[in-house]
Amino acid sequence: MPAARTRPVNPADCAADPAGPPLARVDAEQLARLFKALSDPTRLQILSVIEASTTGEACVCDLTEPFSMTQPAISHHLRTLVDAGLLNRDKRGSWAWYSLVPDRVAFVRDLLPGSASQRAAA
Amino acid sequence: MPAARTRPVNPADCAADPAGPPLARVDAEQLARLFKALSDPTRLQILSVIEASTTGEACVCDLTEPFSMTQPAISHHLRTLVDAGLLNRDKRGSWAWYSLVPDRVAFVRDLLPGSASQRAAA
Numbered sequence: 001m002p003a004a005r006t007r008p009v010n011p012a013d014c015a016a017d018p019a020g021p022p023l024a025r026v027d028a029e030q031l032a033r034l035f036k037a038l039s040d041p042t043r044l045q046i047l048s049v050i051e052a053s054t055t056g057e058a059c060v061c062d063l064t065e066p067f068s069m070t071q072p073a074i075s076h077h078l079r080t081l082v083d084a085g086l087l088n089r090d091k092r093g094s095w096a097w098y099s100l101v102p103d104r105v106a107f108v109r110d111l112l113p114g115s116a117s118q119r120a121a122a
Numbered sequence: 123m124p125a126a127r128t129r130p131v132n133p134a135d136c137a138a139d140p141a142g143p144p145l146a147r148v149d150a151e152q153l154a155r156l157f158k159a160l161s162d163p164t165r166l167q168i169l170s171v172i173e174a175s176t177t178g179e180a181c182v183c184d185l186t187e188p189f190s191m192t193q194p195a196i197s198h199h200l201r202t203l204v205d206a207g208l209l210n211r212d213k214r215g216s217w218a219w220y221s222l223v224p225d226r227v228a229f230v231r232d233l234l235p236g237s238a239s240q241r242a243a244a
Contacts, residue, residue, distance in 0.1 A: 021167040021168075021170050021171045021188055022171065022174040022234075023166055023167050023169075023170035023235065028164070028166040029163045031160075031233070031234075032160070032162055032165075032166055035160040039154050039157040039160075039161050041147060041150035041154040042150070044153055047145075048145035067143075111153070112144075113149050114144050114145060115144075
């Protein structure tokens with residue numbers, strides 16, 4: 001096997017740092033969990049509804065009709081978004097209300113086409 | 123059942139637009155596929171290696187050792203990132219070299235803790 005196949009670049013030019021990747025495994029695992037929560041189209045649409053809401057929040061009852069889904073199915077998606085640290089849950093009376101976690105508002109707005117920040121930049 | 127359980131808010135305050143969620147289903151599905159590609163810690167670390175590389179690219183041979191993975195396993199992750207529109211693949215001689223798709227450089231840098239843009243902001 002020619003040398004070029006085992007080490008095609010000068011070691012000084014190698015892309016990989018001998019100390020390991022710049023992103024530590026523990027950080028990569030945390031970030032991957034966040035993206036897993038975002039890897040579902042219904043959850044992205046739920047975030048877009050909450051982001052665009054004039055009150056900044058929504059309850060399950062707001063979401064079952066536009067998504068043609070049962071309340072348990074919507075609740076499951078909402079719980080996944082809460083567990084991922086994207087939504088806050090506030091129980092008031094018979095219903096729970098969901099809003100974007102303040103630290104994540106800018107992150108979510110930057111991700112979603114048609115969100116407030118992207119409308120402002122257009 | 124009290125009225126508050128079936129419609130707890132004034133319809134004018136309802137979070138969901140009767141025309142449907144602001145994020146269209148086709149856009150949500152496309153975005154969900156992107157986040158699915160990012161929902162794996164090894165793929166995030168591979169992106170961080172390429173983002174931090176002085177040459178802006180890496181080949182499979184750069185990545186097998188730091189990740190203690192076989193070349194086919196690394197190649198599978200790289201193919202997923204190419205299919206998601208995050209990496210370009212450039213075959214030169216016996217090896218393929220991978221770099222961030224120019225349109226996605228800022229997106230990836232904003233996502234990764236410790237990336238160039240986050241180092242600049244720190």
